[in-house]
Amino acid sequence: MAEPVCVVSLAPAGDPEGVALLFCHLPAETRAAERDRLLREGDRHRLILARRGQRLVGASLATLLPGRYGVVAAPQLVAGGPLDTGRLLAESAAEDLASRGAAVAQGLLDIGAADDIRHFAGAGYQHLASLVYLADREGPLADERAPAAAAAVGEPQVDFVPVAFDDRGWRRLIEVVDRTYEGTLDCPGLNGVRKTRDVLEGYRHGAQFVPEGWLLVRDGVRDADHGAGRGDIGCLILARHEEGLFELVYMGLVPEARGRGLGLSITRHAQQLARQLGGKQLILAVDAKNAPARALYARAGFLPIEIKEAYFKVL
Numbered sequence: 001m002a003e004p005v006c007v008v009s010l011a012p013a014g015d016p017e018g019v020a021l022l023f024c025h026l027p028a029e030t031r032a033a034e035r036d037r038l039l040r041e042g043d044r045h046r047l048i049l050a051r052r053g054q055r056l057v058g059a060s061l062a063t064l065l066p067g068r069y070g071v072v073a074a075p076q077l078v079a080g081g082p083l084d085t086g087r088l089l090a091e092s093a094a095e096d097l098a099s100r101g102a103a104v105a106q107g108l109l110d111i112g113a114a115d116d117i118r119h120f121a122g123a124g125y126q127h128l129a130s131l132v133y134l135a136d137r138e139g140p141l142a143d144e145r146a147p148a149a150a151a152a153v154g155e156p157q158v159d160f161v162p163v164a165f166d167d168r169g170w171r172r173l174i175e176v177v178d179r180t181y182e183g184t185l186d187c188p189g190l191n192g193v194r195k196t197r198d199v200l201e202g203y204r205h206g207a208q209f210v211p212e213g214w215l216l217v218r219d220g221v222r223d224a225d226h227g228a229g230r231g232d233i234g235c236l237i238l239a240r241h242e243e244g245l246f247e248l249v250y251m252g253l254v255p256e257a258r259g260r261g262l263g264l265s266i267t268r269h270a271q272q273l274a275r276q277l278g279g280k281q282l283i284l285a286v287d288a289k290n291a292p293a294r295a296l297y298a299r300a301g302f303l304p305i306e307i308k309e310a311y312f313k314v315l
Contacts, residue, residue, distance in 0.1 A: 003053045005082050007092040009046045009062070012038045018049045021059040021076050046100075048093045050085045057081035062093040062105075067202025068194055070097030070105040070315070074116045086119030094123065098315035103194045105315055108308040117309065125311035129187045130288035134302035135281055136271055158265050160236070163214040173200065176216060176232045180252025185290040193314055203237055203249050212277060213238030213246075217266055219257060233257040236266055238273065244280035263293070267300045 012019055019038060023031045038045055044065065050058035058081060061073035075089040094105040107125060109116045121127075163173050174196045181191050194202075217234035234253040240246055248270050253262060274282045284302070286293050 066205035070102035090123035207239035246279040
């Protein structure tokens, strides 16, 4: 009788062989950098390793991010290993994240990765969305004249108010973000899974925080004290990644403000602001089923660069 598969969770520094298997699918020139990053970031990561006896047969990674959000890496399996190993790894990764306080676990899988999809589905993950990743290659980030040109042809104008990072400011932001979730076409399956404050904390700590990139969107004259929140119709959140790369993390409008062309004005502002902050490229992700948003981003000069299948599990 074959020995059963045993799955364990441990710190990345505790098993170099497991780290090597985890990154075996990457180009040789990037493996060392990924290993060093993993060791440097420390406690947020846990190796999820499957062994049959003394033999390592599979590896995954469970990463706990701010805002009670967990990410599970697609399992890397040894050829000829037990068929159920991938499912066990995805299941054990979710259990590890739950034990550390995560509210949701998510895997981002390559298009057409049938084995990975089977592993995650077998472990109780649900399909959330096909995420289309876009990059601004032709829009205002590359052409400083574009925002002025856009305004000249009559795009609706909106007002932008910096978010105040105190209790009152957070309450104001949470209130408008909650309203932008109503009827959203972007990953609606995640609505209500986490508290909005947790989601925003994740945005704040998930990449390099840029306070100038956190803005409330207003329709009309802004409040003199920026406090009452009357007229808030949406929000815009940017983050910085590596040198010159910015991400449009979140943009939303309340239901009554949709359908008026305001989304394009906000996107143009995001492009202009990213450039002013030293950005050379702006990226974002959008649900493939969100046709209005995809059309909007295409008008603003964004082009698709990658598609991932997102699977999630509520913990």
